Amino acid sequence: MSVRFTLVQLRYFVTVARLEHMTAAAAELNVTQSTLSSAIAQLEAELGVPLFVRLPRRGLRLTPAGHTLLARSDALLEEAELISRSVHEADPVLTGDLVVGIYAPLAPFRAPALLQQFERLHPGVNLVFLEGDQGTLQQALLDGRCEVALMYDLGVGEQFARRVIETIPPHIIVSERHPIAVSGRHEVSLSEFADEPLILLNLPHTREYYLGLFKLLGITPRLRHVSLGYETVRSFVALGHGYSVLNHWVDHGMTYAGEHVVPIRLSESLPPTEASLVRLKNLRPTQKSLAFESVCLGMVGDTAAASSS
Incomplete structure (x- = not known):
């Protein structure tokens, strides 16, 4: 099937998709709303599918076809711009x-x-x-x-x-006053913390990953607090409320609570992220x-x- 939409129509579509509002898009593009509406309608007619759902008093929302077109528009528009500029510039x-x-x-x-x-x-x-x-x-x-x-x-x-x-392996963090931190040990086993309270980073998929590490070792952790915030978890640990398992290693140890945590490597060979x-x-x-x-x-x-x- 041969399609004959223009780059102008495609640029108009991308702007409307980003702003989700015809009036706002017309103002940004410095064209009349009727011009913009006509261009979008022509694009939809050429492609044979609706690109937007019109919601009264709520603007526009992309249809599945609109999402597909938007995802593929950037590369096409960029290539067109680079072709145009390459006529005048050796290395645009x-x-x-x-x-x-x-x-x-x-x-x-x-x-x-x-x-x-x-x-x-x-x-x-x-x-x-x-x-x-x-x-x-x-x-x-x-x-x-x-x-x-x-x-x-x-x-x-x-x-x-x-x-x-x-590739980022998991590690333990503890308060700087924790006996293991005070001892200066650089490596520990996760099983050593089986009876201590766990502060869990509770983001989707992340939670399952961390709990899966315990399951691999046959350990049932003692959940004390869960949090969606990475720094909240570190602050809980810094104040001695428990330990946590994290991936991204932070050397300085300072937390929002004004206290420090100590990262310690795990001796077990556990799946990294x-x-x-x-x-x-x-x-x-x-x-x-x-x-x-x-x-x-x-x-x-x-x-x-x-x-x-």
């Missing part, structure tokens, strides 16, 4: 917006440094991070709200492609997202090598 620089999903517990450790390095190398690109849990990020990828996500491998569906950038760059399968990536991938692989790989040495 990347420009435009790039939304990258990032798993919330990873964001404080990775996002600021990645942003700094990416902006240094690609100042023409507006990089924005979308934080969320594993399920939220997968839905954002499906909806086209982000093109790539830096996240753990936990619960990632088969419709996604992953590129592993870091994998930090991965995740995309939809069979989706052509934009040059902007490939540039982010390159920065991410370099920075995270260097950091992982340094922390393991």
Whole structure:
């Protein structure tokens, strides 16, 4: 089937999809609302499917077909822009917006440094991070709200492609006043904590991963507190309310509570988590997202090598 939609129609569609409101999109594009409505209607007619559901007093929502088109539009529009600019520039620089999903517990450790390095190398690109849990990020990828996500491998569906950038083993954290921390030991067995209260990071998929570690060793942990916040867990531990099992290693130990935790390696060979760059399968990536991938692989790989040495 031959389709004859225009790049202008596609740009209009992407703007409407992002703002979910025809009037707001018309204002941003500096066109009349009737012009915009006509362009969207023509695009829907050419494709033979509705792209939006019109909700009275609530704006627009993408249909499944609209989500599919949005996910594939960025690469096409970027390529068209690069082709146009290559006529005048030998090596056209990347420009435009790039939304990258990032798993919330990873964001404080990775996002600021990645942003700094990416902006240094690609100042023409507006990089924005979308934080969320594993399920939220997968839905954002499906909806086209982000093109790539830096996240753990936990619960990632088969419709996604992953590129592993870091393997992160689990470890224990205890209060600096805990007898094991005071003793200066650098390695412990998880079974040593079977009778102590556990502070559990209770994010979707993450909870199952941590509890699964205990199950592998035949241990039933004594749950004391659960929390959705990574720093909340560390603060509970710092004040002596229990211990926790985490993956991302933090050397400094300072918590929001003003007290310190001590990370200690586990002697058991337990399954690690994998930090991965995740995309939809069979989706052509934009040059902007490939540039982010390159920065991410370099920075995270260097950091992982340094922390393991």
